[in-house]
Amino acid sequence: MNAGPTTSQIAGATRGPFAGGWTGFLAVGVAVYIVIAIAVSLAGLPSSPALDFFLLTSDMPASIAATVLAIVAARSARDPANRRTWKFLAAALATYVVANLVDTIYRLLELDPFPSLADAVYFTFYILLFWGFLIAIRASAQRVPWGRLLLDSFILILGFGTFFWYFVISPTAAADQQDFWRFALSQAYIAVDCLMLMAIGVLLMNSARAPMRRSTILLLAAGFSMIFLGDIVWATSAVTVGYQLGDFSDVLYLGCYVGLAAAAHSQVRDRWQLKARSSAMGSTAAQSVPYAAMLMSFLVLVYFAAGDASNPVTVMTVSIFV
Numbered sequence: 001m002n003a004g005p006t007t008s009q010i011a012g013a014t015r016g017p018f019a020g021g022w023t024g025f026l027a028v029g030v031a032v033y034i035v036i037a038i039a040v041s042l043a044g045l046p047s048s049p050a051l052d053f054f055l056l057t058s059d060m061p062a063s064i065a066a067t068v069l070a071i072v073a074a075r076s077a078r079d080p081a082n083r084r085t086w087k088f089l090a091a092a093l094a095t096y097v098v099a100n101l102v103d104t105i106y107r108l109l110e111l112d113p114f115p116s117l118a119d120a121v122y123f124t125f126y127i128l129l130f131w132g133f134l135i136a137i138r139a140s141a142q143r144v145p146w147g148r149l150l151l152d153s154f155i156l157i158l159g160f161g162t163f164f165w166y167f168v169i170s171p172t173a174a175a176d177q178q179d180f181w182r183f184a185l186s187q188a189y190i191a192v193d194c195l196m197l198m199a200i201g202v203l204l205m206n207s208a209r210a211p212m213r214r215s216t217i218l219l220l221a222a223g224f225s226m227i228f229l230g231d232i233v234w235a236t237s238a239v240t241v242g243y244q245l246g247d248f249s250d251v252l253y254l255g256c257y258v259g260l261a262a263a264a265h266s267q268v269r270d271r272w273q274l275k276a277r278s279s280a281m282g283s284t285a286a287q288s289v290p291y292a293a294m295l296m297s298f299l300v301l302v303y304f305a306a307g308d309a310s311n312p313v314t315v316m317t318v319s320i321f322v
Contacts, residue, residue: 023069027265030065031258038254047315055250056161067093068222073167076268081139082211086267088132089220093260095125115185126192129224134201137218140206152263153202193228200225205223217267220263223259226252247248279301 030277037058045051070093099121106116200221207214237247244248 013214021268023072023265024067026065027261030062030261034062034258038251040250054106058250059100059253059257060097060104062254062261063093063097066260067097067265069261070267073264073267076270077212077225079211081135082267085132085136085139085211086264088128088135092125092128092132095121095128099125119185122189123192126196126283127182130196132198133196133203136211136273137203139201139211140203140209152205153206156205157198160201161194164210188229189235195226197228212267213270214260216263217265218265219259221259223256223263226256226259230256256306 003031004188037054040051041055041058067090070086070090074083074090075088077083099118102121103116103118106118203217204221207217230249234249237249
């Protein structure tokens with residue numbers, strides 16, 4: 001009776017070409033479609049009903065494809081923590097598709113979609129996604145001392161949190177507001193996006209001990225980070241200059257699906273749990289995340305202390321930064 005490949009066989013096995021199988025074909029198709037869609041968005045074509053409809057719905061094919069790939073990834077995962085993580089990621093992406101659909105219907109009806117029912121669905125997406133991140137982080141934390149994890153996470157949150165507060169949240173809060181609820185919801189989006197970006201940082205920091213490949217985590221981080229950055233750009237423009245179809249945030253929204261589809265297909269290729277492998281370069285990159293957070297925090301200090309070179313505070317700030 002064939003009991004399946006052994007751990008040593010799996011660890012030493014070479015995976016097939018990335019484009020192999022229907023999931024590989026779909027992931028590559030998503031990437032090709034996104035390149036075309038972004039090119040159309042940035043081409044500066046004259047406005048027309050057909051172009052406006054395409055720009056409004058351009059992310060739907062890619063989002064549906066990424067959701068299908070995530071569902072297959074969840075079904076193919078062998079490690080329990082990995083499987084639970086992908087189940088929540090798939091549920092989050094399916095919720096995101098529904099939210100985009102509701103938002104598109106509002107816009108087709110020429111209704112103001114902000115705030116709306118779509119926003120409630122979007123926040124459900126955040127809850128599911130954050131829960132998936134927590135499962136992966138908890139599985140990683142079981143292989144590392146909790147004290148170290150909490151300390152590094154605290155450094156990361158303080159460092160990047162300071163940067164987001166002074167350069168993202170605070171400027172939009174100081175903008176001249178006309179609609180309180182629009183402003184409050186925009187700030188809520190920015191806050192949860194910053195929180196999600198920091199959660200991704202914690203996951204990357206422990207990627208060497210995560211229940212999935214580091215390359216898969218990096219692809220997930222790249223994809224979801226583009227969503228969160230797109231949200232920040234969109235929310236910032238929504239309370240200042242106003243949102244227009246084809247804005248830079250739409251390009252970020254489109255680009256995110258390349259990483260998400262590639263990550264899901266990468267997981268599908270790992271049908272058996274692989275033996276943990278780490279490299280010096282990967283470990284160093286993961287351990288450098290808290291230092292990057294400290295660098296961001298020092299950058300804020302230098303920004304606000306710059307000006308009077310003779311001021312001792314300025315001198316000490318620059319010295320600490322260096």
